[in-house]
Amino acid sequence: MLHIYCPYCGENRDQDEFKAKGEAHISRPLDPMGCTDQQWGDYMFFRKNPRGVHHEMWYHVAGCRKFFNMTRDTVTYRIYETYKMGEQPSVTAESLAGGQS
Amino acid sequence: MQRFSGFGLAKHALSHHENWQRMWRNPTPKKEYDVIIVGGGGHGLATAYYLAKEHGITNVAVIEKGWLGGGNTARNTTIVRSNYLWDEAAHLYEHSMKLWEGLSQDLNYNVMFSSRGVYHLCHTLHDLREGERLVHANLLNGIPNEMLDKDQVAREIPALNCGKNARYPVMGATVQRRGGVARHDAVAWGFARGADALGVDLIQQTEVIGFRQSNGVIEGVETTRGFIAAPVVGCVTAGNSGVMAQQAGFRLPLESHPLQALVSEPIKPVLDCVVMSNHVHGYVSQSDKGDLVIGAGIDGYNGYGQRGSYNTIEHTLSAIVEMFPVFSRVRMNRQWGGIVDTCPDACPIISATPVKGLFFNCGWGTGGFKATPGSGNVFAATLAKREAHPLAKPFSMDRFYSGALIDEHGAAGVAH
Numbered sequence: 001m002l003h004i005y006c007p008y009c010g011e012n013r014d015q016d017e018f019k020a021k022g023e024a025h026i027s028r029p030l031d032p033m034g035c036t037d038q039q040w041g042d043y044m045f046f047r048k049n050p051r052g053v054h055h056e057m058w059y060h061v062a063g064c065r066k067f068f069n070m071t072r073d074t075v076t077y078r079i080y081e082t083y084k085m086g087e088q089p090s091v092t093a094e095s096l097a098g099g100q101s
Numbered sequence: 102m103q104r105f106s107g108f109g110l111a112k113h114a115l116s117h118h119e120n121w122q123r124m125w126r127n128p129t130p131k132k133e134y135d136v137i138i139v140g141g142g143g144h145g146l147a148t149a150y151y152l153a154k155e156h157g158i159t160n161v162a163v164i165e166k167g168w169l170g171g172g173n174t175a176r177n178t179t180i181v182r183s184n185y186l187w188d189e190a191a192h193l194y195e196h197s198m199k200l201w202e203g204l205s206q207d208l209n210y211n212v213m214f215s216s217r218g219v220y221h222l223c224h225t226l227h228d229l230r231e232g233e234r235l236v237h238a239n240l241l242n243g244i245p246n247e248m249l250d251k252d253q254v255a256r257e258i259p260a261l262n263c264g265k266n267a268r269y270p271v272m273g274a275t276v277q278r279r280g281g282v283a284r285h286d287a288v289a290w291g292f293a294r295g296a297d298a299l300g301v302d303l304i305q306q307t308e309v310i311g312f313r314q315s316n317g318v319i320e321g322v323e324t325t326r327g328f329i330a331a332p333v334v335g336c337v338t339a340g341n342s343g344v345m346a347q348q349a350g351f352r353l354p355l356e357s358h359p360l361q362a363l364v365s366e367p368i369k370p371v372l373d374c375v376v377m378s379n380h381v382h383g384y385v386s387q388s389d390k391g392d393l394v395i396g397a398g399i400d401g402y403n404g405y406g407q408r409g410s411y412n413t414i415e416h417t418l419s420a421i422v423e424m425f426p427v428f429s430r431v432r433m434n435r436q437w438g439g440i441v442d443t444c445p446d447a448c449p450i451i452s453a454t455p456v457k458g459l460f461f462n463c464g465w466g467t468g469g470f471k472a473t474p475g476s477g478n479v480f481a482a483t484l485a486k487r488e489a490h491p492l493a494k495p496f497s498m499d500r501f502y503s504g505a506l507i508d509e510h511g512a513a514g515v516a517h
Contacts, residue, residue: 002410019401020400020401041502045445045501046353046501047343048352050343051343074403075404075406
C-alpha cells in the first residue's frame with residue numbers, strides 16, 4: 001500500500017484516494033493536423049514503461065482532484081518525490097546512478 | 102520421449118516410480134540456432150513446440166532467465182474461453198480453444214483441461230444488452246455461446262446470490278459451455294516436454310541482456326552465457342517485453358502492471374464452473390484441490406515488482422462476497438502478483454518489429470493463458486515463414502499507426 005504525498009494538499013494520504021494516470025511529461029503535439037500517422041501513434045500509444053525509475057502522472061481523485069507528477073521506482077515501488085504539474089523532477093535515473101557511484 | 106500411459110504407470114509402480122525418464126534435457130547452448138525464442142513461459146514453449154512439430158524447424162533454442170513456466174504461466178487463474186466480441190480476436194482465441202480441446206492427446210500430457218463452463222453475469226439492463234450482442238457476435242463467428250435468464254442462472258449456480266436484495270441483482274448471464282479451466286503448470290511442462298523430444302534446446306537460468314544487430318538486421322542475442330547467433334529471434338517475454346524492446350532500440354505501446362490473484366483454503370465442492378462479473382469486478386472458480394481461485398484487477402500504476410496493493414485485493418474480495426455471500430467466512434490462503442503487459446486496445450501484439458528478423462509476441466495483458474496454444478501456433482508459423490500468420494496479421498504493431506485497433510476492453514477488461 002502506497003502512502004502518497006500530494007504536493008497540492010501538502011499531506012501524506014492513503015493510496016485509495018489516488019489514481020495512477022501513466023507516463024508524465026507527454027505534451028500534446030502543437031500542430032495535430034500536421035502530424036504524420038507515425039508521430040500521432042507515438043504520442044497516443046507508445047510509452048517508456050521502464051523497469052526502474054519512472055516519472056508518472058497521478059490524480060488525487062478523492063482529494064483535491066488535481067493532477068500531479070511522481071518519481072517512483074517500478075520495481076521496489078519506492079516513491080522518490082512528488083511534484084506539481086509544470087515542474088521538472090529533481091530525481092532521475094541518471095541522478096540516482098550518479099549518486100550511487 | 103517416454104510416452105505416458107496407464108500401462109506405464111502400472112509398470113513403473115513395480116519399481117516404486119524411481120525410474121521415470123527426466124521430462125527434458127538441460128543442454129549447454131550451441132553457438133548458433135535457426136530460431137531463438139526469448140522467454141520460456143507457456144507461449145514461448147508452445148511456439149517452440151509448434152515450430153518443431155508443424156514446420157520441421159528443430160534447431161531451436163528457448164532461452165529463459167529463470168525456470169520454465171515460472172512467470173505468468175504459474176500465476177494466472179487458469180481460465181480458458183474464446184467468447185471475444187470482434188472477429189479478429191474471436192478467430193484467434195477460437196483457434197486456441199480448438200487446440201485446447203485436443204491438447205492432452207496431442208502432447209501425451211494431461212493438461213487437465215476441463216470444459217466446465219464460463220459464466221459472465223449481467224447485473225444491469227446494459228449488461229444484458231451487451232451480453233446479447235456478444236452471444237450473437239460469437240454465433241455469427243461459429244462460436245457457441247448462450248444467454249441465460251435469472252432463473253436459469255440460479256438453477257445452474259446454486260451458491261450464487263440471485264436474490265433481488267443484492268446490491269447489484271443478477272439479471273442473467275452468458276455462458277460459454279466449452280470454456281473452463283486447465284492446469285497451468287502442466288501446460289508449460291507438456292509443451293516443454295514435447296518440444297524437447299523434437300530436439301528443441303530449453304536453456305534455463307540464462308538471461309538475454311541484449312540483441313546484436315547490424316544495419317537493422319538481427320544477428321543473435323547476447324546472454325549471460327555469451328553470444329548466441331540466430332537469423333530469426335522471437336521475443337515472448339510478457340511483462341518484460343517493454344524492457345526487451347528498449348534493448349532492441351524501439352518502443353512498444355505497452356504498459357506493465359501488477360495483476361494479483363489469490364486462493365482460499367480448500368473447501369468441499371461448491372462451485373463447478375467459472376463465474377465472472379464485469380459489473381462488480383470479480384471472477385472465481387474452484388480448483389480440483391478445493392480452493393477457490395480468485396482473480397483481482399490490475400493495479401493502476403506501472404510495476405515490475407510481482408506484487409500489488411492490498412486495496413486491490415480488498416475490492417476484489419468485496420465483489421466475490423457480493424456474488425457469493427456463502428464465501429464470506431472462507432479464509433484466503435495465498436496471494437501473489439504477476440506482471441502483465443497491457444495494450445491500449447486490450448489485444449495482443451504478434452508482429453514484426455523495426456529490426457529485421459526480430460519478432461515480438463506480447464501484450465496479452467490480463468488474459469494470455471487461454472491463448473497459450475493458439476498464440477504459440479500462429480507465432481510459430483510467423484517465425485517459420487517470416488511473415489504474419491493470417492490470424493496474426495490484424496495484431497501487428499502497425500495498428501497503432503493505422504488506427505485499426507481491436508477494442509476488446511469489453512471482453513478482456515475484467516474477464517481474464
